[in-house]
Amino acid sequence: MVAADYARDHALLRAVRETVFVQEQQVPVELEWDALDPLCYHVLALDAGGRALGTARLTPERRIGRMAVLAPSRGRGIGEAMLAALLEEARRRQWPEVSLHAQLHALPFYARAGFVPAGPPFEEAGIGHREMRRRLPGASAVEDAESAAAVLVALAGHARRELGLYTRAMDPGLLDRMDVLDALRRFAVRPGEHRIRVLLQDAATPQRGGAPLLPLAQRLPSVFAFREVRDPVDARYPSAYAFNDTGGALFRPLGHRFDGEGGVDDAPAARRLQLEFDRVWERSRPCTEYRAL
The missing domain is CATH 3.40.630.30 (Gcn5-related N-acetyltransferase (GNAT))
Structure with a gap:
């Protein structure tokens, strides 16, 4: 070049x-x-x-x-x-x-x-x-589901060892898109140790609705981990977000909408979201029911 x-x-x-x-x-x-x-x-x-x-x-x-x-x-x-x-x-x-x-x-x-x-x-x-x-x-500004999906695809592609997803109920219209699922699958099957942690406010709805992320996670149980929030304050948190371990982040102020901001070069936001995610993760319950599906 x-x-x-x-x-x-x-x-x-x-x-x-x-x-x-x-x-x-x-x-x-x-x-x-x-x-x-x-x-x-x-x-x-x-x-x-x-x-x-x-x-x-x-x-x-x-x-x-x-x-x-x-x-x-x-x-x-x-x-x-x-x-x-x-x-x-x-x-x-x-x-x-x-x-x-x-x-x-x-x-x-x-x-x-x-x-x-x-x-x-x-x-x-x-x-x-x-x-x-x-x-x-x-x-960058995220305007719609396609823009949010593009950021998630980029976060998965740039991640080294970890992805974190905070979602209300597996984000229909986003986490069930084929381009997003394919990006998560490619990250999950890479050689080496890595993980995808998913933190949900509602674990029951995806189970009833057949969220396509679940079968993928069940085939790769050593990579995917799910937890559901228990604290009522956490359950009222209005936003949704994602981050990776190389400075990428996606933040949507209202979790039922797709607009927000995100990119692969936003290390301050990624660190801030990971710290908040880790705090909530520690006080949340493992979704053991997903393994039994």
């Missing part, structure tokens, strides 16, 4: 972008190149022979874009490496936030990197997109 000089490396950038966007995705060539290109920070992924495999850019408007990897080279982590390089450059410039316009099929890719959807879908060059944002560091 190298930083590109636009004047020097223009032919390499063009080879990738016109192959991916103009030929493969049928974007008009006049829309592919713009006046921002000479002003942007570009990265190039090169093979051992110097052939360009991928490219992306960071604009002066603090937006990541033109993320392209040649089809034969996809699935090898090149996109993730380019995205990480652009985020590192944004941090070096001390930008508080970066954004991007994600093609709809790529929303999960950017969610795993900590980007949160913002606003409704829209079309750009005839292709469906949605704006996504990431704070550097800090929390």
Whole structure:
């Protein structure tokens, strides 16, 4: 992965972008190149022979874009490496936030990197997109269930050994989504010691409703642990939240709603939520009935 000089490396950038966007995705060539290109920070992924495999850019408007990897080279982590390089450059410039316009099929890719959807879908060059944002560091606004799910997916992807979830009754519409369940499963089956602790206000409702998180947890009982609050004060707590052990957090002020704030670079919030979670966890009861289902 190298930083590109636009004047020097223009032919390499063009080879990738016109192959991916103009030929493969049928974007008009006049829309592919713009006046921002000479002003942007570009990265190039090169093979051992110097052939360009991928490219992306960071604009002066603090937006990541033109993320392209040649089809034969996809699935090898090149996109993730380019995205990480652009985020590192944004941090070096001390930008508080970066954004991007994600093609709809790529929303999960950017969610795993900590980007949160913002606003409704829209079309750009005839292709469906949605704006996504990431704070550097800090929390981004969470607007809806899809945005909250994106943060949870990112928390699971960035966690090292622990995830904590505080929920009213297993959060229908969030903890039963396939993208969230898949992210929790991937974390749970990693090699090494790790755990997912789930703290509930109401343990009976998920059991009656067949919450899909329960069968997953029952297949992995050494990773998942559930407890239900007993203190009446805890039972009246209005919020819901999640955290991991690498500084990521999601906080929803009203647990029956999805809006709030979250991100993978909010260490103060993650520490605060974990301390509160641990205090409540110690005075709550284990949900032994879940193991018997």
